[in-house]
Amino acid sequence: MANARSEILSRIREALKVVAPKPHFKSEPIGGSVAQNAKPWLPDGGATVAARLALLTENLAKLKANLIRVPDAVAAQQVLQGIARDKNWKKVAYHSHPLVAPAVEALTCEKWEVTSSFNKQKLEGCDAGVTSCEAIVAQLGSILVSSASSGGRSLSILPHVHVVIATVDQVTADLEGCFSDMLGRHGQKLPSMLSFITGPSRTGDIERILVLGAHGPKELYVILVG
Amino acid sequence: MRISLFIPCFVDQLAPQVGLATVKVLKKLGHDVEFRAEQTCCGQPSYNSGQWEVAREGAIRALKIFRGAEVVVGPSGSCVAMIKKFYPDLLKDTPHAAEAKELAQRTFEFSEFIVRQLGVTDIGATLNKKVTYHDGCHAMRELRLKEEPRQLLRAVRGLELIETEESESCCGFGGLFSVKFPMISTAMVQVKGGALARTGADYVVSSDPSCLLQIGGWLTREGKPIRPMHIAEVLAEGLPANV
Amino acid sequence: MSNAKDIFLKEATTAAADGPQRIFINKALGGYYANRDIQKARFRDWERARDAASLAKWEAVNDLANTLEAFVAKFESNGGKVHWARNAAEAREIILQLIAAANAKAVVKSKCMTTEEIHLNDALEKAGYSVVESDLGEFIQQLRGEAPYHFVFPCMHVKREEISALFTKHLGTAATNSPEELTMIARRHLRQLYVDADVGITGANFLVAETGQISITENEGNARLTAALPRIHIALSGIEKVVKKLDDLSVLLPMLATAGAGQPMTCYNTLYSGPRKPGECDGPEEFHLVLLDNARTQLLADPEQRDALHCIRCGACLNVCPIFKNIGGLAYGTTYQGPIGSVITPHLRGLKQWNHLSGASSLCGACTDACPVRIDLHHHLLHNRRNANQTSPTWFDRLFHRGFNFVISRPRLFAFGGRVFRFTLPVLKKIPLPYLSAWLKTRDLPPAPAQSFRQQWKDSSHG
Known part of the structure; x- marks a missing residue:
C-alpha cells in the first residue's frame, strides 16, 4: 500500500495549509525545549544527592516497592540471600552483570542465567528475576531497565518477583535528565526496549480497587548499593 | 457610577425579585442604576443550539442597546458569560468585533462587579440562616469566579456559609439541554440536589438564576426543605427598604 | 431502531434511571479524585505544566x-x-x-x-x-462480549x-468476592x-x-x-x-x-x-x-478543533463528566466515550449521525478544566452544534429559534408574550407541549409573578 503513505501525507499537508493558533505559555518561554521549560513546573526531583535519596525513599514506599540500602556489594548479596530464604525461592533467573551475577551465584537455590539461548517457558517457571538497571528516577520512583542492561525484555516482567540491584550514583533527579543521559550514553544505538518501572505491577480494573501483581511482578525490591 | 442593568429574560419574566434585589444592593452602594428597556434576551439559547446566525443578531442588538453605558452589570454568571466570552467569539471577523470586545470589558457579573470592581465585600446585609453556595458553571469556569460570591456571603451578618460535596458539579440545567435531554438533566440535578439537601442548609445560594430554577424546581418537586435564593436577594436582606 | 441518536436516547434513558448503578460508578471514581488531587499537588505548577504538554503536542500535530x-x-x-x-x-x-x-x-x-x-x-x-x-x-x-465502558477503565461498571x-462460567473457577x-x-x-x-x-x-x-x-x-x-x-x-x-x-x-x-x-x-x-x-x-x-486528517483540516488531536487518551474528561457519570460509557455507542468522544466521533464517523452527542451536554466545562493538554472540549461541542446546524439543519430548530428571535427582537412583543405566558402558565402546565412538559415531568416551575421586572421598574419611581 505504497500509495497509502503518500496519500495520507498529502492529506496532512493539505489539512495544515490553514494554521491553528499556537497555545501560549503563561509567561514567555526562556528558550530551549518544551521539556526544559517545563522542568520547574513538574514534580521535584531533588537538587542534592540527599534530597534525591529522600524523595526516592518516599516515592518507592508509596508505590509499595521495597527499597533496601546497603553499603557494598557483599551486603547486597546478603540481603538477596535473606529475601530468597524468606520467600523460599526455588529458582532464580538473572543476567550477566557485575552487580547481579555474584549476588545471585551466591544463592543456594537453583539459578538460571538468561543468555541468547533464552527459553520463555523456563523463565516463566522462575520465582524471581534479578536485574541491574539503567537509572533510577527520584522524582517519580521509577526504575529504568533496558533490553541491554537488564537481561532482555522478559527478565524484569515475567517472574513473580523482580529484584533490581543498583548503585546510588545511578539515582538521577528527574525524567528529563534521565532521557538526556540515555541519549548521551547510547546515542543512536538505543536498546530495543527501555522501560520505566514504577512500582510492582498493578491493576484497578475491578471496582477501581488496587491489586498488585496483575500480570507482571507482584513484588519489586530495589537493593541500592553505596 | 452609573450602572446599566442587564436583566436576563427569564429573571425579568419569572424571577423579578432577583432584579429588584440587584437594584437595591447597587443603590445601597451609592450608584445610579438604569434599565434599558429595549433589552430582552442575550441570545444564548440560540447560540447553544448551534444557531449562530440567529444568536449573532441578538449580539448585535445588545451592542446597540448597551452602547454608551459606563458599566453593564447582570445578576447571572451565564448570561454575563454570553456577553463577556461568547459575543467576542461570535462576532470575531465581523465589523462588530471591536465593539464586542469593548462591551465585554465593561460588562460584569453582579458579585464580580462588587468585589473586583468596587472592592467591596460587606454590603451591610443580615440573614440569620445557614446557606450553601452553588457554583454555576459559567461563573466558575468561563468567568473564573469562585471566591468573590463567598466573600460577599461571609460578610453577611448572621449567615453561616457551609460547603457542599459536589459544589463544583453541574446542576444539569444547560439551557435547552434540560428539556432536550431531560433524563440526563434530571439525573444530574438528583446528584446535585441530593448533595444540597444533605447539607441541612436553609438556602442554596447562587449567582445564577438559571441554576436555581433547575435546582429549586427539583427540590420543590421532591419536597426537600432547602430553598433556592439568588445572591442578590441574600445581600438585599436586612437593608433599609428605600435606599 | 436504526440510527445512532435513537439508540443513544434509549440507552441514556435506561442508564440515567438506574440509580444504584450511578452510585456505583460515582463511588468507583471517588478514589481516583482523591489520588489525582494528591498527585496534582506534587506538580510545582500544574497549570503551566498543562501549557507545556499542550505545546509539545501542538508542535508535533x-x-x-x-x-x-x-x-x-x-x-x-x-x-x-x-x-x-x-x-x-x-x-x-x-x-x-x-x-x-x-x-x-x-x-x-x-x-x-x-x-x-x-x-x-x-x-x-x-x-x-x-x-x-x-x-x-x-x-x-471480551468474556462479556461487550465494548469497553471507559477507554481507560474498560470494566469499571x-x-x-x-x-x-x-x-466461573468461562474458566471454571470457584466463586470469590475478592478483587485480589x-x-x-x-x-x-x-x-x-x-x-x-x-x-x-x-x-x-x-x-x-x-x-x-x-x-x-x-x-x-x-x-x-x-x-x-x-x-x-x-x-x-x-x-x-x-x-x-x-x-x-x-x-x-x-x-x-x-x-x-x-x-x-x-x-x-x-x-x-x-x-x-x-x-x-x-x-x-x-x-x-x-x-x-x-478520518484523523479530516479533524486535522479543521483548525478550530485541531487541538482534539492533542488527546493523549488519559480519560480525565470522562472521569469528571457529569454526563458520563450519569449515563455511563456504553450509551454513547462509540469507541471513545465521554467529552472527547462527543467531540471527535462526529469528525471520525459523520456529523449528521453523531451530532446528538454534542447536544447531550450541559456545557459545564469540567472536561476542559481537567484536560492535561488543554483541549477546548466543551467549546468544541458548541462548534459541532454550529457546524451541524449549518450542514444539516432541522426544521424544528430553525423554526423555534427564528420564532424566538422574532419575539426577542421586539421588546414590546417580548413583554406582551411574557405576560401571556405568565397568565396562562397554570393552563400551559396541564397540556402537553414541547420542552415545557419535559421540564415539568421531573421539576416544578415557581408560580409566575403577576408583574415582570420591567413592569415593576417602569411603575416605580425609576421609570
Missing part, C-alpha cells in the same frame, strides 16, 4: 507530515517496518496479512483503543485466529460478583497464553520522532509481556500520536498518569525501537507498526 516522516525514517532504521492505512479496512487487511505471512495461530493483545476503533478482534476471529485480550479489564469485557460468575483473587485467576489463566502466542498486538501512546521509538503506557505488565514473548510484535497507532522529542515525554508521561489515574507515573512506560537486536537475549523477530488515518 501542526507539523505532522514532517514529524511523521522523521519518525518513520528513524523507526525503519531501527529495524521496524511501517505500514500505512487510510482507513479501518486497510488496517485490518494489513494486520491479517502480517499474521498470515507469519503462519501464526494464536494472538495475544494488550489494551489498544485503536484496535477497538477498527474492530480488529472481529476480523481476526472471522479469519480463524484465537485472540485474547490480556489487559484485565479488556479480558473481562462491572461488579465483582458479576466478574466472579463470568470467570479474581485478578490472580486472570493472571494464571493468561500466563500460558502469552508464552504460546505467536503474535503480540499492542497500541502506542506516543511515537517519538527524534528516536523512532514507540511508547506504551500500562499498569499491569501485559503490554510488556505482549511485546516480549511472541515472535512478532504488531503495533497499531493513529497518526496523531507522534511527538517530536524524547524529552517531551518527561512532561507527558507524568501528566498522563496523574490526569488519567491519579498516579505519579503509570506502572510501566516502555519505549520500543525495533525488534530484538544482536546481543539481546529475547524479544520479537519482527516489529511492525501500522499507522492509521481513518
Whole structure:
C-alpha cells in the first residue's frame, strides 16, 4: 500500500495549509525545549544527592516497592540471600552483570542465567528475576531497565518477583535528565526496549480497587548499593 | 457610577425579585442604576443550539442597546458569560468585533462587579440562616469566579456559609439541554440536589438564576426543605427598604 | 431502531434511571479524585505544566507530515517496518496479512483503543485466529462480549460478583468476592497464553520522532509481556500520536498518569525501537507498526478543533463528566466515550449521525478544566452544534429559534408574550407541549409573578 503513505501525507499537508493558533505559555518561554521549560513546573526531583535519596525513599514506599540500602556489594548479596530464604525461592533467573551475577551465584537455590539461548517457558517457571538497571528516577520512583542492561525484555516482567540491584550514583533527579543521559550514553544505538518501572505491577480494573501483581511482578525490591 | 442593568429574560419574566434585589444592593452602594428597556434576551439559547446566525443578531442588538453605558452589570454568571466570552467569539471577523470586545470589558457579573470592581465585600446585609453556595458553571469556569460570591456571603451578618460535596458539579440545567435531554438533566440535578439537601442548609445560594430554577424546581418537586435564593436577594436582606 | 441518536436516547434513558448503578460508578471514581488531587499537588505548577504538554503536542500535530516522516525514517532504521492505512479496512487487511505471512495461530493483545476503533478482534476471529485480550479489564469485557465502558477503565461498571460468575462460567473457577483473587485467576489463566502466542498486538501512546521509538503506557505488565514473548510484535497507532522529542515525554508521561489515574507515573512506560537486536537475549523477530488515518486528517483540516488531536487518551474528561457519570460509557455507542468522544466521533464517523452527542451536554466545562493538554472540549461541542446546524439543519430548530428571535427582537412583543405566558402558565402546565412538559415531568416551575421586572421598574419611581 505504497500509495497509502503518500496519500495520507498529502492529506496532512493539505489539512495544515490553514494554521491553528499556537497555545501560549503563561509567561514567555526562556528558550530551549518544551521539556526544559517545563522542568520547574513538574514534580521535584531533588537538587542534592540527599534530597534525591529522600524523595526516592518516599516515592518507592508509596508505590509499595521495597527499597533496601546497603553499603557494598557483599551486603547486597546478603540481603538477596535473606529475601530468597524468606520467600523460599526455588529458582532464580538473572543476567550477566557485575552487580547481579555474584549476588545471585551466591544463592543456594537453583539459578538460571538468561543468555541468547533464552527459553520463555523456563523463565516463566522462575520465582524471581534479578536485574541491574539503567537509572533510577527520584522524582517519580521509577526504575529504568533496558533490553541491554537488564537481561532482555522478559527478565524484569515475567517472574513473580523482580529484584533490581543498583548503585546510588545511578539515582538521577528527574525524567528529563534521565532521557538526556540515555541519549548521551547510547546515542543512536538505543536498546530495543527501555522501560520505566514504577512500582510492582498493578491493576484497578475491578471496582477501581488496587491489586498488585496483575500480570507482571507482584513484588519489586530495589537493593541500592553505596 | 452609573450602572446599566442587564436583566436576563427569564429573571425579568419569572424571577423579578432577583432584579429588584440587584437594584437595591447597587443603590445601597451609592450608584445610579438604569434599565434599558429595549433589552430582552442575550441570545444564548440560540447560540447553544448551534444557531449562530440567529444568536449573532441578538449580539448585535445588545451592542446597540448597551452602547454608551459606563458599566453593564447582570445578576447571572451565564448570561454575563454570553456577553463577556461568547459575543467576542461570535462576532470575531465581523465589523462588530471591536465593539464586542469593548462591551465585554465593561460588562460584569453582579458579585464580580462588587468585589473586583468596587472592592467591596460587606454590603451591610443580615440573614440569620445557614446557606450553601452553588457554583454555576459559567461563573466558575468561563468567568473564573469562585471566591468573590463567598466573600460577599461571609460578610453577611448572621449567615453561616457551609460547603457542599459536589459544589463544583453541574446542576444539569444547560439551557435547552434540560428539556432536550431531560433524563440526563434530571439525573444530574438528583446528584446535585441530593448533595444540597444533605447539607441541612436553609438556602442554596447562587449567582445564577438559571441554576436555581433547575435546582429549586427539583427540590420543590421532591419536597426537600432547602430553598433556592439568588445572591442578590441574600445581600438585599436586612437593608433599609428605600435606599 | 436504526440510527445512532435513537439508540443513544434509549440507552441514556435506561442508564440515567438506574440509580444504584450511578452510585456505583460515582463511588468507583471517588478514589481516583482523591489520588489525582494528591498527585496534582506534587506538580510545582500544574497549570503551566498543562501549557507545556499542550505545546509539545501542538508542535508535533501542526507539523505532522514532517514529524511523521522523521519518525518513520528513524523507526525503519531501527529495524521496524511501517505500514500505512487510510482507513479501518486497510488496517485490518494489513494486520491479517502480517499474521498470515507469519503462519501464526494464536494472538495475544494488550489494551489498544485503536484496535477497538477498527474492530480488529472481529476480523481476526472471522479469519480463524484465537485472540485474547490480556489487559484485565479488556479480558473481562471480551468474556462479556461487550465494548469497553471507559477507554481507560474498560470494566469499571462491572461488579465483582458479576466478574466472579463470568470467570466461573468461562474458566471454571470457584466463586470469590475478592478483587485480589479474581485478578490472580486472570493472571494464571493468561500466563500460558502469552508464552504460546505467536503474535503480540499492542497500541502506542506516543511515537517519538527524534528516536523512532514507540511508547506504551500500562499498569499491569501485559503490554510488556505482549511485546516480549511472541515472535512478532504488531503495533497499531493513529497518526496523531507522534511527538517530536524524547524529552517531551518527561512532561507527558507524568501528566498522563496523574490526569488519567491519579498516579505519579503509570506502572510501566516502555519505549520500543525495533525488534530484538544482536546481543539481546529475547524479544520479537519482527516489529511492525501500522499507522492509521481513518478520518484523523479530516479533524486535522479543521483548525478550530485541531487541538482534539492533542488527546493523549488519559480519560480525565470522562472521569469528571457529569454526563458520563450519569449515563455511563456504553450509551454513547462509540469507541471513545465521554467529552472527547462527543467531540471527535462526529469528525471520525459523520456529523449528521453523531451530532446528538454534542447536544447531550450541559456545557459545564469540567472536561476542559481537567484536560492535561488543554483541549477546548466543551467549546468544541458548541462548534459541532454550529457546524451541524449549518450542514444539516432541522426544521424544528430553525423554526423555534427564528420564532424566538422574532419575539426577542421586539421588546414590546417580548413583554406582551411574557405576560401571556405568565397568565396562562397554570393552563400551559396541564397540556402537553414541547420542552415545557419535559421540564415539568421531573421539576416544578415557581408560580409566575403577576408583574415582570420591567413592569415593576417602569411603575416605580425609576421609570
